[in-house]
Amino acid sequence: MNLVFMLLYFIIIVLVIEISVTLLKLTGLKSTVARFQVISMLTGTGFTTDESKSIIDHPVRRKISMFLILFGVFSLAVIISSISSLLTDDLRLMELSIIIGILAVLAIFVKTPFLNNRISNKMRSEMHNHYELWEHPIEDVLFLEEEDVVMEIDIYEDSEFIDAKAFDVIPHGADINILFIESGEVKIRKELYEYKIKLGDTLILYGNKKEIEETFSKEIEVKKKKSTSE
Structure with missing residues (x-):
């Protein structure tokens, strides 16, 4: 019975992951990034990548991540208890089956185009009506085109831009x-x-991005070489 309980609970975890990934995608996050961050939060591994900042800086994504972290802690306790055979014979398989059914229906619904559009519009409306512009993630505010980026350029010792006025280094x-x-x-x-x-x-x-890389190609190349050598 313990094995059946574990199997059912793992199905619940998979469904929670799928629902959370879909919701994060609806906030504008890429699918691969959303899945990695969901699993990271659920397992409590806490990868501190640049991608994780896109979660922290977004109010709606933060709420989803808070649920995942709490659910992950609870799930770990349940799994450890089951493995340790601390559970009684009353594993409540019927209740787990009902939860799985509800989550399965919810996972199917959130992936439908109609509900996708409704939830996505609701999230955009929430961000627009309840949060100031400076509270929005930087990619939502600044990245107007697909190729827009914010980039750091370090000035090295042989750079042609040393002693030049800041705005003179930008081509007309x-x-x-x-x-x-x-x-x-x-x-x-x-x-x-x-x-x-x-x-x-x-x-x-x-x-x-392309114009920045062309204008500061030497600086970017030097930075890459330094990163490789380190």
Whole structure:
């Protein structure tokens, strides 16, 4: 009976994963990222990747993640209890079967196009009506086009941009914006137009990924080589 209980409970876990992945996808998260983060939160492994920041910075995704973390802790306790044979003969298989049935129906419903659109619109409405723009994830606010990125560019010792004024390094008409410059512990934003770039500065850029990579190709190459050597 313990094996039957474990099997049924694992089915519940799989259904919870599928429902959570679908809900996270409806908030705009990529399918592969959503699945990895759901499993990470459910198992309590806590991978601190850049992708996890997209969960933390999004109010709706945070609520889903809180449920997954709590459900994961509860599930671990249930599984350990079952494996340790601490459960009585009354494993409540009927109740588990009913829960599985409900979750299976819910998993099917949330994947239907009609309900997908309704939930997605509801989440967008929730974000728009109850949260200020600065509370939205950066990709929702800034990434207007598919190729838009925010990128850090480090100025190395042989860079051609040393001693150049910040806005002179951006080609005329290029889809590139300097958000601010990190110079040591100082973040420069107000004086950008007159600021001269120094060795060790980091430019925080926003714009078209391809144009940024073409303009700062040497700096990006040096950074890649340093990362490889380390």
